[in-house]
Amino acid sequence: MPSGLAFLLLPFSWLYAAVLAVRNWLYDVRWKRAETFAVPLLNVGNLRVGGTGKTPHVIWLVEELLRQGQRPAILSRGYGRQTTGPRLAGPADSAATVGDEPWQYFEQFAARKVVVAVAEERRLGAHLLLREHPEITVIVLDDAYQHRAVQPTLNILLTELARPFYEDYVLPAGRLRESRAGAARADVVIVTKCPPNLSEADQQAVVQHIRRYSRSEVPVLFSAYQYAVPQVLPDAAATSLPVASTAGPAVLLTGIAQPGPLREELEKQGYKIQYHARFPDHHAFTPEDVAALRAHWQPGWPIFTTEKDATRLLAPELRAARAGLPLYTIPVRVAFLGDGGVVLRQLLPPALATNA
Known part of the structure; x- marks a missing residue:
């Protein structure tokens, strides 16, 4: 049971959960209709608010779809953007107009002709994608697990090992969306x-907990983060210092839900984090934020951040504030434990054939 304030909030959680349960039931019995499309929809989502690793898993999925000869598109809500309605990402856009995660997808995949769109109502976004790009063969939904108005062909649920859904409670007592x-x-x-x-024993213990809520035939896979070589921020190359071959003092700048794993990885590599400028998820950085960061930095110290945060740091209004700062992104990718990658790859062809 939760303790303290969370315990007092349980009645509100029960009320919220009941409202959502009725809504889900209406979709389950088809009194409310979920729209299907001419191409498969592969959804990557979660039950918990933020921080389960959706972005690197979406990247893994898109990379695999490309490898299999598909023409995937990515559809996201575009959280935190300054625009509304369905929108296709293009070269004139930015994190401000489409959101930080969609802009990260666009920058990473545009050269490979992966179309990225944002829409609060995913069905409108899907219609826009298929109308403007009829060559698309599959749409990857980023964070649409609770968006029941569209029907995924394959529903991929993520849950973080350190904060599993089966130990959490519905908002506001916990962090579950349902x-x-x-x-x-x-x-x-x-x-x-x-x-x-x-270990296999620890994995099986987790599976036992998940089996209390999932369907018995559903595969339970395990994934880990892989951190790639630091990359210089694109417009900082002329002024940035090389990362020292021997790790030493460093600064960390994050505006993500769960920065802990990145900090742990840097410390494991030998970096001593002298200052961690930690902001809420999707935080819109200001010149004042960067100036405060500079006050804690000393020449020779690398400043690490995430690819997602970099999309907001590269805003034109921050160019002067970040001038001369040695900013590096740490690319994060997914590696599956055991045969998890093989299992997920094998699930894709049947899902892709569903709407063919």
Whole structure:
């Protein structure tokens, strides 16, 4: 049971969960209709608010779809953007106009002709994608697990090992967007941010907990983060210092839900984080934020951030504030434990054939 304030908030959680349960029931019995499309929809989502690792898993999925010869598109809500309505990302856009995660997808995949769109109502976004780009063969939905107005062909549920949904409570007592029973809609569950050496016994213990809520035939996979070589921020190359071959003092700048794993990785590599400028998820950085960061920085110290945060740091209004700062992104990718990657790859062809 939760303790303290969370315990006092439980009645509100029960009320919120009941409202969502009725809404889900209406979709389950088809009194409310979920729209389907001429191409498959592959959804990557979660039950918990923020921080389960959706972005690197979407990237993994898109990379795999490209490898299989598909023409994928990515559809996101575009959280935090300054625009509204369905919108296709283009070269004139930015994190401000489409959101930080969609802009990260666009920058990473535009050269490979992966179309990125944002829409609060995903059905409108899907219609826009298929109208403007009829060559699309599959749409990857980023964070649409609770968006029941569209029907995914494959529903991928993520849950973080350190904060699993089966130990959490519905808002406001906990961080769940809906009750744990929502896991029954998943076609595959991925436990994220695992240590690469997570034992088989520990994995099975987690599976036992998940099985209380998921369908019995649904695969439960485990994934870990892989951190790539630091990359200089694009417009900082002329002024940035090379990362020292021997790790030493460093500064960390984050505006993501769960920065802990990145900090742990840097410390494992030998960096001593002298200052961590930690902001809320999707935070819109200001010149004052960067000036405050500079006050804690000393020449020779690298400043690390995430690819997602970099999309907002590159805003034109921050150019003067970040001039001369050695800013580096740490690319994060997904590696599956055991045969998890093989299992997920095998689930894709049947899902892709569903709407053919």
